[in-house]
Amino acid sequence: MTSAEQPVVIRQRPRGADRYQYLTQTNAGTPAGELLRRYWQPIALADSLPEGAAPQPIRIMGEDLVLFRDDEGRVGLIDRKCAHRCTDLALGRIEAGGIRCPYHGWLFGVDGRCLDQPAEASPTAKDRIRMKSYPIHQAAGAFWAYMGPGEPPLFPNYPALAGGSEFRYTTRWFGDCNWLQASEGNIDPVHTSYLHQLELTGDDMKARWGVFANQARPQLAAEDTRFGVRLYTTRKIEGTEKSSIRITNFVMPNACAVGGFEGYLGDGGVTMLWDVPIDDEHHWRWEFIFHRSGRLDKTALQKQYESEKAEGDRMLRQRENLYSQNRESMKKEAYLGLGECFSVHDIAITQSQGTIHGQEGEHLSSSDIAIVRARRMLDEAANSVAEGIDPPGVVRTPADNDFRDLVVITGEIGAGDTKEEYCSRFAQDSSLFALQGPQGT
Numbered sequence: 001m002t003s004a005e006q007p008v009v010i011r012q013r014p015r016g017a018d019r020y021q022y023l024t025q026t027n028a029g030t031p032a033g034e035l036l037r038r039y040w041q042p043i044a045l046a047d048s049l050p051e052g053a054a055p056q057p058i059r060i061m062g063e064d065l066v067l068f069r070d071d072e073g074r075v076g077l078i079d080r081k082c083a084h085r086c087t088d089l090a091l092g093r094i095e096a097g098g099i100r101c102p103y104h105g106w107l108f109g110v111d112g113r114c115l116d117q118p119a120e121a122s123p124t125a126k127d128r129i130r131m132k133s134y135p136i137h138q139a140a141g142a143f144w145a146y147m148g149p150g151e152p153p154l155f156p157n158y159p160a161l162a163g164g165s166e167f168r169y170t171t172r173w174f175g176d177c178n179w180l181q182a183s184e185g186n187i188d189p190v191h192t193s194y195l196h197q198l199e200l201t202g203d204d205m206k207a208r209w210g211v212f213a214n215q216a217r218p219q220l221a222a223e224d225t226r227f228g229v230r231l232y233t234t235r236k237i238e239g240t241e242k243s244s245i246r247i248t249n250f251v252m253p254n255a256c257a258v259g260g261f262e263g264y265l266g267d268g269g270v271t272m273l274w275d276v277p278i279d280d281e282h283h284w285r286w287e288f289i290f291h292r293s294g295r296l297d298k299t300a301l302q303k304q305y306e307s308e309k310a311e312g313d314r315m316l317r318q319r320e321n322l323y324s325q326n327r328e329s330m331k332k333e334a335y336l337g338l339g340e341c342f343s344v345h346d347i348a349i350t351q352s353q354g355t356i357h358g359q360e361g362e363h364l365s366s367s368d369i370a371i372v373r374a375r376r377m378l379d380e381a382a383n384s385v386a387e388g389i390d391p392p393g394v395v396r397t398p399a400d401n402d403f404r405d406l407v408v409i410t411g412e413i414g415a416g417d418t419k420e421e422y423c424s425r426f427a428q429d430s431s432l433f434a435l436q437g438p439q440g441t
Contacts, residue, residue, distance in 0.1 A: 019379070020359060020375045020378075020379060021358075021359055021360075023180050023375065023378055023379070023382075024178045024179075024180050024280060024356050024357075025280055026061040026062065026179065026277040026279075026280060027061060027062035027063075027279075027280070028061070028062070028063065031382040031383075031385070031386065032378070032382060033061055033062070034148075034382070034385050034386075035253055035378065035381055035382045035385050035391060036061060036253055036254060036277070037061070037146075037147040037148040038148045038153070038253075038385060038390070038391055038394055039146075039148075039153070039252070039253060039254075039393065039394065040137060040144040040145070040146050040152070040153070040155055040156070041060065041144060041145055041146075041147070041254075041274070041276050042142040042143070042144050042172075042274055042276060042284075042286045043058050043060055043067065043077070043142075043143055043144065043145045043276070044056060044058060044067055044142065044143045045141060045142055045143075045170065045171075045172065046138055046141050046142055046143055047141070049067060049068075049069050049075065049143070050069075051069060051073055052069075052094075053069060054090075054094075055067065055068040055089060055090050055091075055092055055094070055099060056068065056090070057080060057090045058077065058080075059278050059279065060145070060147070060276060060277065060278060061147070061277045061278075061279070062277075062279045062280070063147070064079075064080040064081070065077050065078065065079060065080050065132075065134070066078060066079075066080045066089045066090050066092070066099070067136075067143065068089075068092070068094060068099045068110075069094070070094060070097055070098055070099070070109070070110060071094055071095055071096070071097065072097060074110045075110060075136050075138070075143065076098075076099070076109065076110025076111065076112075076133065076136065077110075077133060077134045077136050077143075077145050078099075078108060078110070078112045078131045078132060078133045078134075079112070079131045079132040079133075082101040082103065082106060082108075083106070083108075083114065083129050083130075083131050084101060084103070084104055084106050085103060085104070087101050087102070087103040089101060089108070095107075096115070096116065097109060097115060098110070098115050098116075100116075104117075104118075104119055105117070105118045105119060106126075106129075108131055110133070110136075111133050112130050112131035112132060112133030113129075113130055113131075114126040114127075114129035114130070114131070117129075134146060134147050135152050137155050139155060139161055140160070140161040140168060140170055140288050141165060141168065141170030141288075142170055142286070142288075153390075153394045153395050153396055154395040154396065154397075154398070154400075154401050155395075156393070156395050156401065156403065157395075157401045157402065157403055158251070158257070158272060158403050158406060159257075159270055159290060159403060159404075159406060159408075159432075159433035160257065160260070160270045160271065160272035160288045160289075160290040161272070161288060161290075162290070162433065162435065163290075163294075163435045166294045166296075167290055167291065167292065167294050167296070167435060168288060168289060168290045168296070169287075169288075169289040169296055169298045169301050169302075170286075170287070170288050170289075171286075171287050171301075171305055171313075172284050172285060172286045172287065172313050173284070173285040173287075173309075173313055173314075173315065173343055173347055174282070174284065174285075174312060174313050174314040174315070175275070175282060175283045175284065175285050175347055175350070175351065176281075176282060176319070176351050176355070177281070177282070177283070177350055177351045177353065177354070177355050177356070177357075178277075178280060178281060178283065178355065178356040178357060179254060179275045179276065179277040179283035180275075180357070181350045181353050181356075181357040182275040182283055182285060182346070182347070182350045183254050183255075183256070183275040183374075184371050184374065185346050185349065185350045186256040186258065186273050186275070186346070187229075187231065187248070187250045187256050187370045187371070187374060188368075188370060188371065189218065189220060189231050189233040189246065189248060189370060190218060190220075190233075190367045191349075192246075193218075193235075194335060195335065195336055195345050195346075195349060196335075196342050196345055197335035217235075218233045218234060218235045218367070219232075219233070219234045219235075219243075220232065220233055220366075220367060220369050220370070221369075221419065222369050222370055222373045224373075224377070225249070225405065226392060226393070226400075226405075227249070227251050227252060227392065227393040227403070227405075227406060228249055228250040228251045228252045228374075228377065228392065228393060229249065229250040229370065229373050229374055229377060230247065230248075230249050230407070230423070231247070231248045231249065231250065231370050232245065232246075232247055232419045232423070233245070233246045233247075233248070234246075234413070234419060237412065241414060241415045242412045242413065242414055242415070243412065243413055244410070244411070244412055245409075245410070245411055245412065245413050245419055245422060246259070246409075246410045247407050247408060247409050247410075247419075247422075247423055248408060249406060249407075249408065250370065250373075250374045250377075251272070251393065251406070252377065252378075252381060252391060252392050252393035253378055253381060253391070253393070254274055254275050254276065254277075255272055255273060255274045255275075256272065256273050257270055257271070257272050257406055257408050258270070258271050258272075258273070258408060259271065259408060259410050260289050260290055260291055260408070261289065261291050261296060264297075265291050265293050265295055265296070266293070267409060267411075267432065268291055268292035268293060268432060268433055268434075268436070269289075269290065269291040269292070269408075270290050270291075270406075270408040270433065271287060271288065271289045271290070272287075272288045272290070273285065273286065273287055273288075274286040274288075280356065281355045281356065284313075285343065285346070285347060287343065289301070290433070292432075292433050292434060292435055292436050293436050294435070294436065304340070304341055305341065305343070307341075308339070308341050308343070308344050315344060315347055315348070317338065317344060317348065319348075319351055319352075323338055323344075323348045324338075325337040325338055326338075326339075336348075336349070377392065404427060404428075404429070404430050404432070404433075405427045407423050407426045407427050407432065409423075409426055409432070
């Protein structure tokens with residue numbers, strides 16, 4: 001059975017004190033699970049499945065699947081259990097244009113069709129067998145899956161996913177908690193001055209990276225966009241009439257677009273993060289770090305990340321010993337005491353909220369405007385899906401697949417400037433993320 005043929009029964013959304021708690025539940029048939037399935041989701045690194053590779057088990061939103069490349073180079077994502085006797089197809093053989101179950105030899109193509117039943121008497125019995133399968137798209141160093149019903153939407157032309165590998169660094173981390181609290185951490189614009197605080201020297205560094213040191217009370221504003229929520233964060237710059245301004249975005253339903261190394265390379269950088277549920281208690285944090293110049297120091301990034309990673313893209317630091325926090329380093333160079341890697345900061349702090357963050361115990365304040373608006377948008381979008389309506393950010397036409405309005409910028413504005421005018425200058429110009437490297441213009 002293909003994704004398009006699967007009946008969708010969406011369970012009722014709760015109301016009351018725990019109104020948004022249901023968003024943590026992502027299995028098929030749950031409101032949030034069906035919402036997430038209306039978008040392309042990253043599921044595996046592209047270089048993890050070269051030609052001749054073994055089948056790769058994939059667990060996403062509570063579904064157990066197998067990703068494989070057949071002997072003709074085609075990539076498929078199908079149910080991990082063989083349709084015959086539920087054998088694990090991660091043990092399957094890659095041959096004859098598909099993946100063959102080692103138990104009785106049933107062969108399945110990348111579209112889930114049964115191609116061969118060598119031990120069966122009827123030559124046509126195989127034609128009645130169809131495994132669950134999902135469309136695959138390869139982009140930005142990853143394989144992406146569409147797990148919803150009907151025709152897949154267009155793959156979104158986000159700036160961070162553009163260009164060749166020289167413009168982008170792609171990686172992922174295992175998160176030992178629910179997807180929602182991780183996603184909300186990414187769109188919280190206040191925590192950058194605390195959790196990620198940097199010790200800055202020199203006027204140039206202060207101008208470019210000041211948002212990670214300036215603890216002045218920020219002025220926050222949010223506005224709905226066609227793809228999610230745009231966030232404005234301004235902070236007064238001490239001793240001047242100017243303010244720093246940082247424009248970031250919540251991108252429906254589980255992504256964000258934030259700064260991407262403008263501090264070192266200037267404008268034209270963006271990092272997009274996806275928090276993709278494995279199940280309700282675990283997720284993958286995907287990072288697509290982009291800069292238009294093609295001058296990302298990927299060697300340095302790789303070195304920093306590998307120094308913090310264990311096998312399976314898990315953090316070396318463990319919750320049981322408080323992530324090896326160095327309290328001596330907190331006196332000066334490391335606010336959190338967990339080193340310099342922002343990803344480690346984010347993962348550790350959101351895992352500290354518990355496996356599934358209980359919203360009934362929180363006290364939201366004025367600085368949580370982004371969290372409140374994102375939850376409302378997810379809630380409204382889940383209702384749209386239940387009514388058979390495309391939620392925000394689903395792209396159906398080429399005209400809608402132009403995301404120059406997905407502005408990400410860190411800069412300064414004067415006392416007479418408005419944040420909206422500042423943003424519009426970039427939104428109306430296609431040059432902010434225009435490729436300038438070997439493949440650019």
